[in-house]
Amino acid sequence: MGNLIAPVLILLCVSPALAWGPEGHRIVADIAATRLTPAARLQIIQLLGNDDLAAISLWADDIKAERPETAGWHFVDIPMKAPAFSEPRDCYRPEPSRPYTLRDHHNCVVDRITMYEEVLENTKTPRQQRVEALKFLVHFVGDIHQPMHAIAEARGGNDIHIADFGSAQCGKYACNLHYAWDIGLIEHTGLSEAQYVSRLEQDIDRQKLIGDWRGNAAGWANESLRLARKAWLNDGGTVDEQYFTSNIAVLDERLALAGLRLAAVLNQALGTKNFSSCEKMIEHHVNHNAGH
Numbered sequence: 001m002g003n004l005i006a007p008v009l010i011l012l013c014v015s016p017a018l019a020w021g022p023e024g025h026r027i028v029a030d031i032a033a034t035r036l037t038p039a040a041r042l043q044i045i046q047l048l049g050n051d052d053l054a055a056i057s058l059w060a061d062d063i064k065a066e067r068p069e070t071a072g073w074h075f076v077d078i079p080m081k082a083p084a085f086s087e088p089r090d091c092y093r094p095e096p097s098r099p100y101t102l103r104d105h106h107n108c109v110v111d112r113i114t115m116y117e118e119v120l121e122n123t124k125t126p127r128q129q130r131v132e133a134l135k136f137l138v139h140f141v142g143d144i145h146q147p148m149h150a151i152a153e154a155r156g157g158n159d160i161h162i163a164d165f166g167s168a169q170c171g172k173y174a175c176n177l178h179y180a181w182d183i184g185l186i187e188h189t190g191l192s193e194a195q196y197v198s199r200l201e202q203d204i205d206r207q208k209l210i211g212d213w214r215g216n217a218a219g220w221a222n223e224s225l226r227l228a229r230k231a232w233l234n235d236g237g238t239v240d241e242q243y244f245t246s247n248i249a250v251l252d253e254r255l256a257l258a259g260l261r262l263a264a265v266l267n268q269a270l271g272t273k274n275f276s277s278c279e280k281m282i283e284h285h286v287n288h289n290a291g292h
Contacts, residue, residue: 032260147227
């Protein structure tokens with residue numbers, strides 16, 4: 001087993017860095033994974049073991065039931081007519097029926113991304129906390145790029161009932177605008193995860209989206225708010241072929257930018273190790289196993 005690890009570590013050190021539903025989050029993670037620096041990839045292996053970014057991209061949704069205090073961290077409720085995100089207004093939403101909201105002044109995706117970047121970057125933080133920070137970041141950077149995750153009206157479009165390509169029922173629930181952006185539009189492409197990633201990679205190359213790779217969480221939320229306004233439907237509206245054609249390029253760009261920016265966030269937080277330290281780690285590993 002030890003003899004298999006050293007070549008993997010060597011490959012990592014010398015190789016070039018290459019709110020959505022389940023498929024959307026995995027697509028974002030896939031795009032980010034190919035752009036991690038060797039140092040960031042090495043630390044992610046140390047934190048996650050055999051898991052990869054796509055495998056953990058849904059974890060933050062999976063734990064909502066057991067950790068209800070995290071539910072409000074996936075979005076930010078910016079009023080539709082507000083000029084931009086405001087932390088005091090948009091991140092403190094106390095509800096007497098949910099006592100944890102009375103204490104949480106960072107109950108929004110913008111603040112949580114910033115907070116978890118700091119946790120992940122601090123190597124003195126206990127490992128389990130850094131693992132959680134990584135899992136939250138992979139999910140939340142995706143969420144903040146979904147336009148309906150940045151608008152307060154109708155609970156981010158959840159209360160806007162629509163006909164989704166002729167159907168009023170989406171699975172177990174009535175179709176709504178938020179669902180259309182989370183899942184419906186992506187599914188309507190008919191593409192698999194791998195096919196979608198390939199399509200977005202072509203878009204990234206063609207549109208040179210790499211130039212828009214950074215920014216910050218507040219800026220990403222403001223972008224999503226502006227796009228949500230343009231894509232908004234009134235209750236009883238219709239998501240049809242015309243709506244799909246008008247908006248799928250926007251959705252694709254948000255997925256692509258989310259992947260690029262997630263990679264940038266992780267490279268910044270985990271890119272403290274350089275090639276020399278990486279080489280020392282390989283040398284230590286090889287020498288250690290040579291004695292067995």
